[in-house]
Amino acid sequence: MDLMLILTWVMLSLLVSGTAGAEEKITIGAVEDVIFLPWGVRLPARIDTGAAKSSLDARELTVQDDMVEFKLPPKYGGLQLRLPIIEWRHIRTPEGRERRPIVELEICLGSKRIRTEVNLNDRSMVRYPLILGRNFLRENFVVDVKRRRTARPSCPDIP
Amino acid sequence: MQSVGPIFLLMLTVLFLLPSGTVNAGEKITIGEVEDVVLMPWGVRLPARVDTGAVTSSLDARDLKVKNNMAEFKLPKKYGGLRIHLPVTGWQDIRSADFKEKRPVVEITLCMGPKILHIEVNLNDRSTVKYPLILGRNALKDNFVVDCGQSHCLPPSCAEASPK
Numbered sequence: 001m002d003l004m005l006i007l008t009w010v011m012l013s014l015l016v017s018g019t020a021g022a023e024e025k026i027t028i029g030a031v032e033d034v035i036f037l038p039w040g041v042r043l044p045a046r047i048d049t050g051a052a053k054s055s056l057d058a059r060e061l062t063v064q065d066d067m068v069e070f071k072l073p074p075k076y077g078g079l080q081l082r083l084p085i086i087e088w089r090h091i092r093t094p095e096g097r098e099r100r101p102i103v104e105l106e107i108c109l110g111s112k113r114i115r116t117e118v119n120l121n122d123r124s125m126v127r128y129p130l131i132l133g134r135n136f137l138r139e140n141f142v143v144d145v146k147r148r149r150t151a152r153p154s155c156p157d158i159p
Numbered sequence: 160m161q162s163v164g165p166i167f168l169l170m171l172t173v174l175f176l177l178p179s180g181t182v183n184a185g186e187k188i189t190i191g192e193v194e195d196v197v198l199m200p201w202g203v204r205l206p207a208r209v210d211t212g213a214v215t216s217s218l219d220a221r222d223l224k225v226k227n228n229m230a231e232f233k234l235p236k237k238y239g240g241l242r243i244h245l246p247v248t249g250w251q252d253i254r255s256a257d258f259k260e261k262r263p264v265v266e267i268t269l270c271m272g273p274k275i276l277h278i279e280v281n282l283n284d285r286s287t288v289k290y291p292l293i294l295g296r297n298a299l300k301d302n303f304v305v306d307c308g309q310s311h312c313l314p315p316s317c318a319e320a321s322p323k
Binding site: 025027030047049051134137138139142145 | 209211307
């Protein structure tokens with residue numbers, strides 16, 4: 001009786017340990033291409049576990065009431081976007097604190113289609129137009145910095 | 160047997176659950192967004208921010224002075240304030256969105272999880288930020304993958320890093 005119980009328990013433990021947690025997560029590299037939906041714009045993103053929140057390069061940013069209007073960098077097509085501001089948040093930067101508008105974007109990375117919050121700021125001084133921070137990575141990804149561009153955008157319903 | 164049963168079952172469960180969280184992607188070890196490491200040979204334990212956005216690693220160095228290619232600094236008081244002398248192996252230009260600076264680079268030895276790492280870190284005063292150590296891609300690339308859904312999931316366990 002006891003032995004049966006123990007065996008059952010062992011099998012259950014094995015099952016649980018084999019299926020829970022990290023298995024659902026996709027391994028991505030230090031840089032990955034993503035696609036913005038519904039526009040189909042493809043951008044390289046720095047995968048940054050050091051950043052609490054994601055951040056997008058927004059040029060010529062103007063705010064009107066609860067809407068923000070900006071352009072993507074010319075290098076990536078310069079598309080003009082108009083999106084509702086979800087909130088304003090203070091972002092800690094190496095220089096201090098800065099208040100930035102937050103919008104919601106739908107992003108395809110690998111096979112995952114994810115709605116996520118990004119803050120907007122002019123990133124023309126730095127290399128990547130998009131930083132994907134911990135708010136984006138937490139649920140779906142693990143990062144292997146030895147890799148680069150190994151998870152091609154392959155979400156269903158994307159041309 | 161009746162009283163031993165439940166404890167035995169618990170131990171078995173723990174045994175089976177333990178290894179599942181730590182190994183992934185071949186030989187690489189999964190770590191969280193923040194991990195404790197031990198600075199060797201001094202045995203000082205520090206929390207480190209695991210930062211895939213940083214090319215290199217960075218250590219909080221207070222009262223930093225460089226003389227004749229030797230860097231002299233103190234660890235933050237909160238972590239014991241140990242005074243350290245190390246040879247400068249190079250200087251690094253730090254560039255970020257808003258600023259530029261030059262920092263001395265030294266080599267340190269760390270224990271993270273079961274691994275001993277010899278890595279270069281640049282030295283700067285990090286008193287305004289939360290973590291005294293940033294582990295950038297130079298520290299992560301050979302051994303680790305990062306899972307931001309976790310933190311403190313891999314306590315230092317190098318034999319050489321046991322407290323003295």
